Amino acid sequence: MEEEPQPQQQAVLTGMNAISVCVISISACLLHSITYVASLYIWNYPHDRNHPNSIIKRFISVFIMLFISPVFLYVALDKAILKEKTFLEILGLRLDGLLQAFTMPLFLTMILFLGPLYMQMLNGLFKVYTEPMHWINNLKDLTWIRAHIVAPLSEEFSFRSCMLPLLLQCFRPLAAVIVCPIFFGAAHFHHVLENIKMGVPWKRAVLVSLFQCSYTTLFGAYSAYLFYRTGHLAATFITHAFCNHMGVPDIGELMQYQSKQKACVTIVFIIGFVSWCYLLNPLTEPKWYKNEIYFK
Template sequence: MDESCSKTANLSCFILSSVYVGSLYVWKSTEDRNHPKTVIRRFISAFCMLFVAPAIVYITLKFMNPEESIDLLSLLGLRYSGLLSAISLPVLLTSVLFLGPITITFFDGSWKDLFRAECWKTNLQDILWIRNQIVAPISEEFTFRACMLPQLLKCYLSSQAVLVSPLFFGVGHFHHMIERWRQGMPLLQSLLVSCFQFAYTTLFGMYAAFLFIRTNHIVAPCVAHAFCNVMGFPDFGEIGRQTGWKRIILASAFVAGLVGWYHLLWPLTEPTLYHNNP
């Protein structure tokens, strides 16, 4: 690994992460992050990052190798070939991982909401739902995966890039600690919550980076991210709240989901399925 190359890539990724988080706070406001005005302003910031981030990538790659021809759209995973697979297979793979939580939705009947037009109409009128399920997955994956990984892959092996890139993603979520503290949460509690958030966002970041590298499609980690946001963090305590045969089925579903995901991870991300031919 070229030390100069890695320093340049790491610095660029740090700048990207800082600019992304900083763009959320350029607006002077006393409202919290869930206030409609704050959400809309941050939508504007996220939209601007769709243009700022690629510019940073292009400048950095040109600095690394001025003579190299850059197909920026392809590097960012913006292509049509293999798009259908990139939309469907990552969702299938991620749903296997969430087999336990999905089983819970069958127990409580909430799975039916998926097929209710009224439920979708309500969601699409909810600005927080739009933020969590559409804007956040797209803007975060575009910045932290599509724009960071092409730079890191110039200096790191794929396996190394999968481990390095999520660190920027995890650290990028620490700004929520300040927001929680300002809203009255004790500083220590806010720090602990942020550390937990850092842990699982870093783990997801590894998975998302893996999807992007294997598929060379930004839509792949985007749909996986959106699915995870819909499901939320798995509630393992639900196993203890169930009784009899439901407890056995639910516990088995959690285990089967993890095992199934592990065995399907490589086959369902085979690059040829996504027309990702080196």
């Protein structure tokens, strides 16, 4: 299906100078990123980031950012766009295609993680998922809630829903998808300060943060693509939560398997990645999600 010009781009061509749009959009995204990270440090932390008191304070910060983040979008957004779509629709908050947005991107991402999921089946972790107490205990754990609910929701809303529409004003879709996660990845570099504070040597802290930034930037590009194709915050939230649950694939565990089993697991990894590449566009077809925000 041939993609039609985006409503944002059409509004730009008829309303604002392209250079001005880019300056305003990128400046808004940069200021937004700084504000988001700064909100985490307005508190006086006597403990590390994983202490319950620190987690609760940061929950308060990101909750407040849920109301501040849309302001950056609204101020920098070409108002001509709002004549075609509501502000909630631009944020990815809509009911049309919601069920598909919750299920199909998750299924697609599970295919990408087919190798790690297969390893979980081999090491018996799948059995844990069937135990009700496992989930009950998780819901009492602030670190689990942070990783699976609060962080995915706040980060996807701020760095996808409130940023990507701005970047689509001045960049082509592929470029916007690539630029958007740079703000997301850079926003994670502040962890270097926390690691040094916890006693981690600064060189190791920098290397760890660089790896984290690289990984989150790659994920951010995938998430931005999902948001562009589906037009749903739900798609990026559920995908982010699942990726946080899975973490970085444990290659060390893979190397510990016997030769035949290692070869089998490696093949599953490859099948998962190739299948994900093949299904990426079909399972994010905008028509599935009734996405008329960026596609007509």
